[in-house]
Amino acid sequence: MAAIKLSALDHIFEKYEGKKGKLIPVLHEIQEEVGYLPVEVQRYVSEKLGVAMSKIYGVISFYSFFTTEPKGEHTIGVCMGTACYVKGAEDILNRLKEELGIETGQTTADNKFTMTMTRCLGTCSMAPVIMIDDQVHGNLEAEKIPEIINKY
Amino acid sequence: MAKKEILICAGTACLSAGAEEIKDKFKEEIKELNLTEDYETKTVISNTGCIGPCSLGPIAIVKDDNTFYGHLKTEDVARIVREHLLNGRVVEDLLTEEEGEKVEDFKEIRFMKKQKRIALRNTGIIDPNKIEEYLERDGYQALKTVLNELTPLEVIEEIKASGLRGRGGAGFPTGLKWSFAHQAAGEQKYIICNADEGDPGAFMDRSILEGDPHSIIEAMAVAGYAIGADQGFVYVRAEYPLAVKNLKIAIRAAENNGYLGSNIYGSDFSFNLEVRVGAGAFVCGEETALIASIEGKRGQPSTKPPYPANSGLWGKPTVINNVETLANIVPIINKGSQWFSSIGTEKSKGTKVFAVAGDVKETGLVEVPMGTTLREIVFEIAGGIADGKEFKAAQIGGPSGGTIPKEYLDLKIDYESVKEAGAIVGSGGLVIMDEDNSMVDVARFFLDFTEDESCGKCTPCRVGTKRMLDILEKILDGKGSQQDLDKLEELGNVVKETSLCGLGQTAPNPVLSTLKYFREEYEELINTAEEGN
Amino acid sequence: MEITIDKQKIEVEKGKTVLEAAEENGIAIPTLCHSPFLEDVGACRMCLIEDLADGKLKTSCTTEVKDGMEVLTKSKRVEDSRRTILDLLISDHPLDCMTCEADGSCTLQDLAYQYGIERSSYGTKSEPRFKVERDNEFIELDPDKCILCGKCIRVDQDIQCSDAIDFVERGFQTKVGAASDEGLGGEDSTCVFCGQCVELCPTGALSYIPSQKKGREYNFEKTVTTCPYCGVGCQLELKTKDRKVIEVGSVYREGTPNPYGEACVKGRFGYDFINHPDRLKKPLIKRNGKFEEAEWEEALSLVAEKLTEIKDEYGGRALAGLSSAKCTNEENYLMQKFMRAVIGTNSVDHCARLCHASTVAGLVKAFGSGAMTNSISEIEGSDLIFVIGSNPTENHPVIGSKMKKAHKNRTKLIVADPRQIELSGLAEVAVQQQPGTDVALLNGLMHVIIEEGLADQEFIAERTENYEYLASVVEDYTPEKVAEITGVEAAKIKKAARLFAEADKAAIYFAMGITQHRTGTDNVLSVANLALLTGNVGRESTGVNPLRGQNNVQGACDLGALSNVYPGYQSVEDPEIKEKFARAWETEELSAEVGLTVVEIFKQAGEDIRGLYIIGENPVISDPDQRHIEEALDSLDFLVVEDIFLTETAQFADVVLPAACFAEKEGSFTNTERRIQKVNKAIGPPGEARADWKIISEISTRMGYQMNYDSPADIMAEIAEVTPIYGGIYADRLGDQGLQWPCKDREDPGTKFLHQGEFARGKGKFHPVTYIPPAEEVDDEYDYIMMTGRMLYHFHTGTMTRNSEPIDKHEPDAYLEINKKDAKKLRIKEGDRVRVTSRRGEVETNVRIGDRVQPGQIFMPFHYAESPANRLTNPVLDKDAKIPELKVTAVKIEKV
């Protein structure tokens, strides 16, 4: 993997200069840029914000949104909210597992997809749904899965 | 010729149903017909937020005559443009059919007819990214009134008199909360809008933020003035990118127009807003956890007292209000507390938005006066159970709530009655289930959720929900016994009584309420297990 | 207010919790996550009570009492809920009591016993869910035994202030973890192995590796005593079994330097030197260049004989003694008494000469007393702390933590150190001046303060003298000029000056970075000037606070192990005082002349000095210019060394006497805040080793001067009689918290901070000083400035810490710190070997690259005999205090 250029993240720290409680927004923006939060990034954040490494890891591991592993090109979030569950989200999930050959939290070998479980996306009316990157796919049926995946 | 305006719902549901393509198609058509701006006829395509009847998406509404077109396909667009926009003729066969009749007026469609929209007054009607549209609908007038005419205490009195209670779950009187923070000693105070909306099945907060962000900004400024805060935070969950985007656009617009910043309306009141995005932890909707999260910490709740109103964000007095709660503030100021308190029941005033989902014909957001019955919502608004099935149960209030059987269909929904029935109004998630659903499985679903979302701080919730889940799974696996049932109930009660925060205190509710109303389903599973032995 | 607990009416103070109220009234409520020193979080939910007002179960540790409140602590509902919670905890707990270190001192086990839970009704955990973390020498973490009470995390974050651990993951997966979840010994871990988390852990989840399998709590005998390492003077509990120290526990006692049971890695883990096989067990006499074991009788007679011989031939002034800051007050008193009353010389000195001699010289001039003006407990009350030339988080760790805590709460921090030390990272202003330029820096600060009208004129007028002179001298030191000398930007100088002057209570803390220069006394005077100028002496939480180094260096100085003063800083040149001591000691031998100091003794060795008696010092490693010291020792007619190990210095001796160490004797140490604290015997000495006070007495008696003390308490009583500042110090008064001098008489409660209302010398006196550069500066050949000093894990010449297995395993190798730019220039990598050469010698060592030091400078700890920094250092002395310039040496560096 290519080395991460840490100084390229400086603009993020500058943006939050003087703000209180900036750890989480900073982690968000860095993850957006880098894709994940490996140790060297955590070290840089620790140094820049003066927050202990232990606390940074405590925070990263608490929030399911943060990851220390690189993600695939696309992230598939399978909604496991109530409405989706009631409308058969489990079938969708199983079909995805089957199609991609991975469990939730994992990334396909070709690095194309990372699959996660998400809580309600707030699109219950179209349950069951999945979200691929920022795009919601609703009113799903397991059979439609291959077709959708193939689009990516 | 009058200017024609088309609203195309750009809520998340409609977008994913293809609203974007519909919009492009409209643009294309309009261009083709040369209906551009320098033309006599001016056609405007607006992007609204969620209009409400999400399951009918993609949706377009011709604003001038309120004609509603649902389930749109791209091939329909040309006809609407040519027939309706140009020639003023409604395209009959594209209208929604309800009980054999075509409904033309948006307000007359079944889903909308019985609603009373206060919190959702603007969503789906205005373009959230255009502050002018908000201003046209009396936007920022409440703030003006408050700053020019009322003292902070008068504002608080007005809110108190309205009877408004928190829509985030606990139903705490909003005016009272404000008055605590107002009285609390300290120079620096904060106001936080809780837009974490973690309850799976609820999405009214998302819709409001996406569709009417200015109403929240204005309400927060009013609250800030009332309690003496010059800084506010909106904590939005990360799963709502569109809400974050629209909110940020709105904040910038408000700043540029002087509704945020220093000396608003020439007063000496200054107020700024910052958006904070959550990071995927349901418990952060709990107010003390939310505060910890804004402070950059693990979102673990802490014991109360002290309450945030006395010692909140960075130890300063802080008011935390839910999005929907705040969405009611501006109308109360504009129309008066008397108007507001005339709606609803004795102890629950105003309206409540429910996110209706599950096995009903039409799903979406429903705003009705407090005291509306479950039956009205399920059958009159949502069109009843889909596919000709039977109503079995309603799960109200999400993972903290409970499951109510059909005996309660005539339950008037307000804070007290729902609680008595063993559920909570909560955030207003309303999942309707038909006869095919196993209640034990539903209970397991919710417990699985809370177990997974437990922050892990306190023993009963961290280990207790895990053990409850173990037992439920054992029962569902057909390996349970009567003892397990007793144990489940007993443990559920301890978890409820001894957990530190609302998450643990309510986590057993789905189990306990299904045990109460659908015990036979559990027993059936156990009996088959015992027979199998 | 009144509340009712279990039907019993109880009076309680407002603000207390129900738990506190219950405990005060003997009502026991079980707890797992509560500790009186930590913020309550209400996590375990064991301490439930039933509030009759609303019928709710509440956690008593987080519920404040309300007037008229009625609660039940033992109702069935409460007890059932507690039992369920315990049952839940045990359902996720391995039932390993059989082999568990915590057996017998485990709250979970106690509660399970009390509630009769043999195994969980939810089934017992069969498989571990986590891996045991054991990636370091000191502490093991077994997350499967953890009940997530979070006490370890709170003590780590809020008292130790290391932020080494936190909860990681969430929900049922939650556990305690360090940075990047790598374990306490991980690369990014900030754990400093203070062990406070282990002490508070209610289960066996955290345990000490070195003491594993060596006994459980109930197997140990326990003795509370004072730490033998640094001047903080922590109270520790030695846990012993079979005459061995097995573990060191915390003492939680108000009024001590470490009331919350604080300690550092040395106090906590550096105890196995005590039972080290290499301890001296029998006297040794060198015959034909080789040591042979001897009987005490023979060795003592030989020493007495040789000392008498030299005294008879050359006079008492041909003999000198080095006393020991490791030894007790009583022993130091005897040692100087012996040298003065029996030998007849004032040439008795000790390591304070290399340490705070300049502090004593400077502060006596400025204030009339050379000790730390304020107390450790006052740190938290300061508005601002200025740390200059002191690295507390490594060298006075418990004080360092208190500073961090104060800073976390509200106290501002200024740090001036050529290196980037841990505190620099926290400071509001941190400056990295060139080594040896402190006078210029301090003058610069004072210049700004005066120029901007920030001086405390009222204080100056009422309580000081000589201000005009000071003002005239610092006038020259404009920030711009000072910037040139020190390398610190003028803007920073101004910022620091304002911050300091504007604080109401500003305290200065300093140590070797200030004192160990040929201008050490000047430096100290400058520090005193700054405090006087801003009115920061004589009040609580202010002051001029030299952090004294050794466990008993304060006591050794107080009791006259200095060549110019009798006990209590009474001048040897004052005839009346001499007369007083002559009478008290019944001797004719007292000399009226100031004696030789440490470095001078070695300079005169073989010439004016013919014989030397060294107790508990290791000058071959600790004194500057090692080659010269070795030659000096070689040239002596007779050398006797009394130590606990056969040190590098002892190797040169004619007779080596085996001493008992702190754990094996009684007495007292005086810590940096002038607190005299008890030293208690935990075990017997190894072999035939004896306490120093006994050995000195025996030699003295053999030389014809009877010393017949029954116990250190007797000696203390004698001290009280001749030493006004210790006038009220008696062994029986020391109790649990000791006493702080000045303490005039038996009724005197001691003194928390000095110079209230009046200075010891009357008025505080400004002594303006001008900047003089260090003796050695860089040139073409010696192109780096070397500083020397310390690191957290090792102590001085290593006789103790390097003989401690876990500590030496953790930090086994000598090193120097160098800036990454220089490393690049020299083409060296982390861990490479380099040769460092000064005008006096060369050593080889490993490099550590980073940015702790600035380019052009290096830092070398002097702990390692295999790479002795003092082979290189410059023995040039401060003219008043005779302290050598250990902090500035010009060197060159080559890769080997």
Ligand SMILES: Nc1nc2c(c(=O)[nH]1)N[C@H]1C(S)=C(S)[C@@H](COP(=O)(O)OP(=O)(O)OC[C@H]3O[C@@H](n4cnc5c(=O)[nH]c(N)nc54)[C@H](O)[C@@H]3O)O[C@H]1N2
């Ligand atoms: N772990 C451990 N703790 C100890 C000891 C030990 O050996 N090991 N020894 C004890 C003893 S006896 C003593 S005296 C104390 C000493 O305690 P300290 O004085 O804190 O220890 P040092 O490391 O010698 O030096 C302190 C700081 O002075 C800085 N310094 C170097 N040159 C200059 C200078 O010119 N000006 C200024 N302002 N600063 C400079 C160094 O960078 C260093 O950070 O520690 C005691 N505590």
Ligand SMILES: Nc1nc2c(c(=O)[nH]1)N[C@H]1C(S)=C(S)[C@@H](COP(=O)(O)OP(=O)(O)OC[C@H]3O[C@@H](n4cnc5c(=O)[nH]c(N)nc54)[C@H](O)[C@@H]3O)O[C@H]1N2
């Ligand atoms: N380059 C450089 N050199 C320095 C310094 C520096 O910063 N840089 N710092 C200087 C300072 S501040 C100091 S204080 C000195 C310290 O220098 P020293 O005092 O020489 O160093 P220690 O290793 O503490 O020596 C104490 C000796 O006492 C022995 N001992 C321990 N307990 C007892 C006991 O109960 N009885 C007897 N008889 N012996 C005991 C130990 O085994 C050890 O040999 O080093 C100085 N040298």
Ligand SMILES: Cc1cc2nc3c(=O)[nH]c(=O)nc-3n(C[C@H](O)[C@H](O)[C@H](O)COP(=O)(O)O)c2cc1C
């Ligand atoms: C586990 C948990 C989750 C919660 N989630 C939310 C939420 O997502 N949104 C919300 O507004 N309130 C949530 N709450 C309630 C808040 O703690 C708080 O009561 C509310 O935001 C107050 O606003 P209101 O008075 O306007 O209702 C949650 C409470 C708990 C215990």
Ligand code: SF4
């Ligand atoms: S009840 Fe659950 S979520 Fe709330 S503090 Fe306890 S463990 Fe955390």
Ligand code: SF4
């Ligand atoms: S931690 Fe306590 S309960 Fe657990 S095995 Fe050890 S002694 Fe037993």
Ligand code: SF4
């Ligand atoms: S040993 Fe000390 S520094 Fe390390 S984790 Fe425990 S309390 Fe923190």
Ligand code: SF4
């Ligand atoms: S390791 Fe010990 S002190 Fe820390 S949380 Fe676990 S049980 Fe508590």
Ligand code: SF4
């Ligand atoms: S801080 Fe000093 S006295 Fe306390 S334990 Fe450490 S070395 Fe001993």
Ligand code: FES
């Ligand atoms: S998203 Fe379009 S109606 Fe809800």
Ligand code: FES
């Ligand atoms: S001791 Fe009170 S909750 Fe743990």
Ligand SMILES: [Mo]
């Ligand atoms: Mo020292």
